[in-house]
Amino acid sequence: MAAALQTAALLSASPNLIDPQRFRVGLSARSLIGRRGSIFVVRSDGRTSGFFNAKSRSGNLITNAVATKADASTSSTASKPGHELLLFEALREGLEEEMDRDPHVCVMGEDVGHYGGSYKVTKGLATKYGDLRVLDTPIAENSFTGMGIGAAMTGLRPVVEGMNMGFLLLAFNQISNNCGMLHYTSGGQFKIPIVIRGPGGVGRQLGAEHSQRLESYFQSIPGLQMVACSTAYNAKGLMKAAIRSENPVVLFEHVLLYNLKERIPDEEYVLCLEEAEMVRPGEHVTILTYSRMRYHVMQAVKTLVNKGYDPEVIDIRSLKPFDLYTIGNSVKKTHRVLIVEECMRTGGIGSSLRAAIIDNFWDYLDAPIMCLSSQDVPTPYAGTLEEWTVVQPAQIVAAVEQLCQ
Amino acid sequence: MSAFSAVRIPFPAVVAARSAGEKPSSPFLCSPAAAPSIHSSPLRPPRLGRPPLAVSSDVLSSQKPLGSNSSPSYQAVISRDEALELYEDMVLGRVFEDMCAQMYYRGKMFGFVHLYNGQEAVSTGFIKLLETRDSAVSTYRDHVHALSKGVPARAVMAELFGKATGCCRGQGGSMHMFSEPHNLLGGFAFIGEGIPVATGAAFSSKYRYEVLKESKPDGLDVTVAFFGDGTCNNGQFFECLNMAQLWKLPIVFVVENNLWAIGMSHLRATSDPEIWKKGPAFGMPGVHVDGMDVLKVREVAMEAIARARNGEGPTLVECETYRFRGHSLADPDELRKADEKSHYAARDPLVGLKKYILEKNLASESELKAIEKKIDDIIEEAVEFADSSPLPPRSQLLENVFADPKGFGIGPDGKYRCEDPKFTEGTAQV
Numbered sequence: 001m002a003a004a005l006q007t008a009a010l011l012s013a014s015p016n017l018i019d020p021q022r023f024r025v026g027l028s029a030r031s032l033i034g035r036r037g038s039i040f041v042v043r044s045d046g047r048t049s050g051f052f053n054a055k056s057r058s059g060n061l062i063t064n065a066v067a068t069k070a071d072a073s074t075s076s077t078a079s080k081p082g083h084e085l086l087l088f089e090a091l092r093e094g095l096e097e098e099m100d101r102d103p104h105v106c107v108m109g110e111d112v113g114h115y116g117g118s119y120k121v122t123k124g125l126a127t128k129y130g131d132l133r134v135l136d137t138p139i140a141e142n143s144f145t146g147m148g149i150g151a152a153m154t155g156l157r158p159v160v161e162g163m164n165m166g167f168l169l170l171a172f173n174q175i176s177n178n179c180g181m182l183h184y185t186s187g188g189q190f191k192i193p194i195v196i197r198g199p200g201g202v203g204r205q206l207g208a209e210h211s212q213r214l215e216s217y218f219q220s221i222p223g224l225q226m227v228a229c230s231t232a233y234n235a236k237g238l239m240k241a242a243i244r245s246e247n248p249v250v251l252f253e254h255v256l257l258y259n260l261k262e263r264i265p266d267e268e269y270v271l272c273l274e275e276a277e278m279v280r281p282g283e284h285v286t287i288l289t290y291s292r293m294r295y296h297v298m299q300a301v302k303t304l305v306n307k308g309y310d311p312e313v314i315d316i317r318s319l320k321p322f323d324l325y326t327i328g329n330s331v332k333k334t335h336r337v338l339i340v341e342e343c344m345r346t347g348g349i350g351s352s353l354r355a356a357i358i359d360n361f362w363d364y365l366d367a368p369i370m371c372l373s374s375q376d377v378p379t380p381y382a383g384t385l386e387e388w389t390v391v392q393p394a395q396i397v398a399a400v401e402q403l404c405q
Numbered sequence: 406m407s408a409f410s411a412v413r414i415p416f417p418a419v420v421a422a423r424s425a426g427e428k429p430s431s432p433f434l435c436s437p438a439a440a441p442s443i444h445s446s447p448l449r450p451p452r453l454g455r456p457p458l459a460v461s462s463d464v465l466s467s468q469k470p471l472g473s474n475s476s477p478s479y480q481a482v483i484s485r486d487e488a489l490e491l492y493e494d495m496v497l498g499r500v501f502e503d504m505c506a507q508m509y510y511r512g513k514m515f516g517f518v519h520l521y522n523g524q525e526a527v528s529t530g531f532i533k534l535l536e537t538r539d540s541a542v543s544t545y546r547d548h549v550h551a552l553s554k555g556v557p558a559r560a561v562m563a564e565l566f567g568k569a570t571g572c573c574r575g576q577g578g579s580m581h582m583f584s585e586p587h588n589l590l591g592g593f594a595f596i597g598e599g600i601p602v603a604t605g606a607a608f609s610s611k612y613r614y615e616v617l618k619e620s621k622p623d624g625l626d627v628t629v630a631f632f633g634d635g636t637c638n639n640g641q642f643f644e645c646l647n648m649a650q651l652w653k654l655p656i657v658f659v660v661e662n663n664l665w666a667i668g669m670s671h672l673r674a675t676s677d678p679e680i681w682k683k684g685p686a687f688g689m690p691g692v693h694v695d696g697m698d699v700l701k702v703r704e705v706a707m708e709a710i711a712r713a714r715n716g717e718g719p720t721l722v723e724c725e726t727y728r729f730r731g732h733s734l735a736d737p738d739e740l741r742k743a744d745e746k747s748h749y750a751a752r753d754p755l756v757g758l759k760k761y762i763l764e765k766n767l768a769s770e771s772e773l774k775a776i777e778k779k780i781d782d783i784i785e786e787a788v789e790f791a792d793s794s795p796l797p798p799r800s801q802l803l804e805n806v807f808a809d810p811k812g813f814g815i816g817p818d819g820k821y822r823c824e825d826p827k828f829t830e831g832t833a834q835v
Contacts, residue, residue: 103616103617104617106612106616130616132611132612132615132616132652133612133616137648138644138647138648138651140640140644140647140648142601142640142641142644143600143601143604143640143641143644143645143648144601144644144648145601146598146600146601146602146604146605146641147601147602147604147605147608147645147648148605149601149602149605150542150590150601150602150603150604150605150606150607150608150609151605151606151608151609151612152605153590153602153605153606154540154590154605154606154609154610155609155613156608156609156612173595173598173641174598174601177593177594177595177598178593178598178602182591183805183806183807183808184576184805184806185573185576185577185578185581185583185591185592186573186576186577186581186583186585186591186592186805187571187572187573187574187575187576187577187583187805188574188804188805188808189573189583189584189585190583190585190590191808192808193808222806223806223807223812225807225812245809245812246807246808246809247807247808247809247811247812273811274811274812274814274815274821275815318814320814321812321813321814321815321822322814323814323815324814324815324816324817325815325816325817325818325819326815328817360817361817
């Protein structure tokens with residue numbers, strides 16, 4: 001399952017990141033094993049080929065170009081500052097740096113140790129830090145999450161991994177009652193500097209239960225902070241920030257984004273947990289998104305730009321609390337808002353964001369806020385049905401056109 | 406890479422099962438000069454070489470398991486000071502809970518209040534053996550655990566009254582007693598949810614020793630988790646037994662089996678009602694003890710805590726006990742039969758210890774009365790303190806939601822909401 005799940009995600013680079021040489025090869029040489037035939041390619045004009053483009057599902061798969069291209073890509077990037085890595089490696093780098101920095105940081109979860117994590121985020125860490133610091137737990141989410149909370153209360157800084165965020169439904173008791181509320185009910189005596197992380201979101205035909213969006217369930221829990229990473233750069237920065245935070249933080253990763261390749265700085269950096277990220281400044285409409293939908297938005301943006309629109313794209317990153325400053329400044333400039341999320345329509349992050357914008361920026365709106373969400377359906381297995389449950393770039397284009405009439 | 410579960414703590418282990426009379430080779434808790442003695446310093450529990458009296462587990466020893474209830478009439482001998490300490494602690498628990506009931510019916514406290522009357526032997530028997538560095542984790546029936554652990558009665562009473570001077574600033578209430586200086590890790594409303602937290606505290610203890618290499622010449626910090634018979638049918642109980650034994654965590658699981666989970670009899674809820682047996686199923690010793698007798702509880706507790714301190718791992722101790730009152734102050738308590746109640750009332754732990762003290766001439770009647778008077782004064786003072794304490798002000802509402810209040814986010818003006826001077830009054834938008 002791990003190999004299948006590691007198939008490349010849809011990649012739509014924002015304008016300043018396009019480098020055809022670099023993106024021709026979406027995979028490094030070492031990640032080839034187990035991935036025959038599952039190559040994706042991003043062309044410089046933004047067209048993609050691969051599993052996730054509805055039009056070119058059958059064609060355009062380059063199955064044998066990788067070996068030769070790998071050399072070319074490494075030599076051409078060697079001279080640039082920073083280093084290239086995949087998103088899951090960026091998460092690991094952030095985690096490793098924090099574990100080096102503070103011996104109280106430890107990892108717990110299923111298969112995080114010897115197996116290296118089902119998405120390889122913790123690969124090699126158990127060998128380096130030992131079985132106690134990178135703890136392979138039995139399959140008991142509620143209890144090991146609670147154990148992480150007890151450890152956090154008594155001085156450690158655990159990073160608890162949910163193998164899939166959906167599994168953390170079993171840990172809801174601990175996450176809600178203890179993680180979120182215990183600092184308060186103890187009158188501030190105990191802090192819970194825990195990070196709960198894992199992949200969620202709709203993947204590639206993983207079925208309903210492995211395709212859940214837990215951010216919509218957790219968002220009401222008081223005392224909890226939630227962030228979602230979407231690029232290798234922000235993944236590492238948010239991981240480090242979450243570990244350093246004294247608050248309990250839930251870090252949402254996405255199953256399909258782990259193999260995004262990006263060049264990140266060599267210097268240490270930590271991002272702000274509460275800030276949103278300006279992806280593309282613009283004038284006509286504010287598009288708010290996060291996680292995987294960022295890429296669907298950016299793909300739609302290509303089409304929109306060609307049609308003469310100038311959308312502003314903000315990756316909200318902080319799902320709770322919302323960065324109303326960045327969002328507000330954008331609304332004040334464009335007066336039109338489109339929210340694109342992967343949560344279901346009912347009770348998702350989008351509905352809360354919409355409410356927050358209406359409460360705070362009503363006078364600046366020239367049109368009702370539009371929110372594109374996934375259908376309120378258990379994610380079907382069939383590929384075609386699955387596509388129709390999540391928001392696709394064409395719908396985003398149509399929504400912007402409607403909004404800007 | 407070595408599996409950490411194989412690491413032995415390099416001080417001598419006090420093995421639980423040994424034939425009677427054999428002394429431990431170099432008990433680390435006693436001074437080297439003195440042989441382990443039952444009359445050793447009152448603050449140190451004596452290191453006994455004999456096995457626990459009520460062991461029922463095959464894992465502990467090669468002896469045939471004893472009958473679960475047939476502990477012999479032999480009782481542990483303790484010193485006068487120890488006896489008085491135990492007596493005072495149990496009286497404190499009893500008088501406090503009685504006062505709680507009074508205050509509740511007078512409208513000074515509200516909500517769900519669960520009283521511990523009758524179960525004092527378990528709290529006193531275990532917690533009085535713990536040091537401050539050890540942790541205790543409880544359930545909603547936590548007032549007496551808090552008192553035994555050292556939380557002042559006035560702080561607990563003020564918490565119950567919902568005052569700002571309560572141990573949790575009035576924000577927790579009856580079911581959420583926490584005290585960081587005393588390592589009381591809660592107070593939990595949902596049954597079972599405290600057990601993983603206790604397991605985490607034990608994990609922390611092991612981590613500090615093995616990863617952070619903190620020196621622990623007196624043994625690991627121990628965690629004692631208290632919970633009831635109803636909890637023993639809950640998944641978190643079993644999951645934690647597994648993990649604690651797997652990693653040999655320094656924890657003692659104490660089941661306060663009072664036979665009733667609100668109105669559900671333990672026998673109607675449990676396929677195999679002998680809870681101690683569930684320990685060996687996970688590879689740890691399971692012990693059954695008469696929870697109405699503080700001396701028996703203490704004897705078993707000593708052994709279990711020593712095992713945990715030594716790095717030998719967890720023990721499951723089932724204490725057969727009884728609550729003299731209903732499940733909570735709202736419970737009419739109609740299902741329990743009169744003969745069951747009178748059976749256990751006749752075994753009141755306070756009466757039992759008092760009788761023992763007087764019979765063994767450890768103290769006089771008047772000394773015991775003096776202790777009772779002292780406790781009455783403490784409780785009265787606690788009520789006065791709670792009564793006269795202020796209620797939490799509006800500004801307190803948002804103060805402890807986040808340890809780092811930046812978690813409330815950035816407002817439309819670009820500043821963190823917590824930078825707003827009026828923020829904690831709750832006027833700022835969240």
